[in-house]
Amino acid sequence: MDQHEILQHRAATKGAAETIHFNNAGSSLPPDIVLDTVIDYLREEALKGGYETEARHTQQLEQVYASIARLINAGTDEVAIVENASTAWHLAFNGIDFKKDDEVITSEMEYVTNLIGFLNIQKLHGIRIKVVPNDAEGNFDLVALEQAISPRTRLLAITHIPSTAGNILPVAEIGRIARSHGILYLLDACQSAGQLPLDVEAIGCDMLSVTGRKYLRAPRGTGFLYVRKEVQDRLKLLFLDGHSIAWVGENDFKVRDNARRFELYEKNRALVLGLGTAIDYALDIGLDKIARRIQQLATQLRTKLKGINGVTVNDHGQHLSGIVTFSVEGITAAAVKAALAEKKINVSVGNAVSTLVYMNRHHLTSVVRSSVHYYNTEEELDSLCAALAAMAS
Numbered sequence: 385m386d387q388h389e390i391l392q393h394r395a396a397t398k399g400a401a402e403t404i405h406f407n408n409a410g411s412s413l414p415p416d417i418v419l420d421t422v423i424d425y426l427r428e429e430a431l432k433g434g435y436e437t438e439a440r441h442t443q444q445l446e447q448v449y450a451s452i453a454r455l456i457n458a459g460t461d462e463v464a465i466v467e468n469a470s471t472a473w474h475l476a477f478n479g480i481d482f483k484k485d486d487e488v489i490t491s492e493m494e495y496v497t498n499l500i501g502f503l504n505i506q507k508l509h510g511i512r513i514k515v516v517p518n519d520a521e522g523n524f525d526l527v528a529l530e531q532a533i534s535p536r537t538r539l540l541a542i543t544h545i546p547s548t549a550g551n552i553l554p555v556a557e558i559g560r561i562a563r564s565h566g567i568l569y570l571l572d573a574c575q576s577a578g579q580l581p582l583d584v585e586a587i588g589c590d591m592l593s594v595t596g597r598k599y600l601r602a603p604r605g606t607g608f609l610y611v612r613k614e615v616q617d618r619l620k621l622l623f624l625d626g627h628s629i630a631w632v633g634e635n636d637f638k639v640r641d642n643a644r645r646f647e648l649y650e651k652n653r654a655l656v657l658g659l660g661t662a663i664d665y666a667l668d669i670g671l672d673k674i675a676r677r678i679q680q681l682a683t684q685l686r687t688k689l690k691g692i693n694g695v696t697v698n699d700h701g702q703h704l705s706g707i708v709t710f711s712v713e714g715i716t717a718a719a720v721k722a723a724l725a726e727k728k729i730n731v732s733v734g735n736a737v738s739t740l741v742y743m744n745r746h747h748l749t750s751v752v753r754s755s756v757h758y759y760n761t762e763e764e765l766d767s768l769c770a771a772l773a774a775m776a777s
Contacts, residue, residue: 406730
């Protein structure tokens with residue numbers, strides 16, 4: 385991505401002129417076209433009526449499924465649009481008919497929402513949770529994963545990129561292991577969608593959960609669930625409405641034969657169109673190009689941070705993402721965030737609860753999380769580092 389392209393994308397993002405935004409792992413600044421899509425639809429609803437506006441936009445709303453399918457190399461019949469990644473993840477995870485002593489294998493990088501899901505089913509059904517620790521270099525241990533699998537293993541549940549650490553897990557290699565053992569594989573891709581190319585066929589996952597607001601640059605309140613066609617009938621449905629079914633009689637009903645069985649009818653159509661617009665925007669740029677730009681910026685930032693006395697970069701592992709975590713000696717993460725906010729620099733705080741097993745094992749209570757995107761600039765990296773150097777001196 386050359387300088388001209390970067391300036392074009394910044395010019396098409398009003399927020400880029402207002403603030404230095406390094407909280408893309410929380411919620412990215414949307415392109416103006418996404419904002420306009422949502423506002424225009426809401427304005428039309430207010431003038432013409434909600435159902436009437438939906439009817440006029442049927443084709444565009446259908447196209448969102450095609451855009452999602454193209455993003456992850458799936459079929460449109462394998463995609464359900466929901467409100468966020470947590471909803472998507474729980475629809476998949478809680479759709480599994482767990483029995484007592486079934487095993488779920490995860491990593492030390494798993495997100496808090498998913499950990500809560502494990503613990504809840506453990507309380508309800510007596511499942512067992514196995515955590516595969518990272519190796520000494522901070523990489524997910526594939527050998528340890530193989531050793532952890534037993535005849536009782538029901539599910540591999542993995543977060544692609546963790547919330548409060550920079551590593552990228554080897555999801556395709558994990559997928560090959562899952563397939564070789566015939567084990568269901570659920571991937572949380574909320575931080576990787578929009579940051580890395582995603583191919584569910586190459587990854588080999590059976591289910592994948594995504595949010596729109598992070599690296600996809602879509603509105604908050606958007607997300608989607610992928611469920612492989614061959615797996616859909618193996619998942620129980622947590623709730624149903626008239627949208628979820630193919631037909632209903634007085635004494636029976638039949639669910640849809642696609643992933644829309646996991647949806648409910650009522651959702652914000654303006655946000656759905658915003659999600660589709662954001663995905664199309666990313667696809668037009670190219671995910672390979674986006675990934676290279678993010679990697680370039682993240683590598684530069686880690687190098688610059690390591691040169692500042694009193695700043696410690698906390699990321700470890702062979703493959704690192706655009707999420708850069710660090711600590712400033714003698715200053716809490718919350719205080720660092722507040723001081724940077726006064727300079728119109730947005731970062732976030734990664735608290736231990738977000739990635740509890742990892743943070744506890746590394747004796748971290750909180751970290752500063754600076755997450756870069758392709759529309760960020762090298763000058764913005766310098767502004768962040770100058771502010772941190774002044775703070776740490």
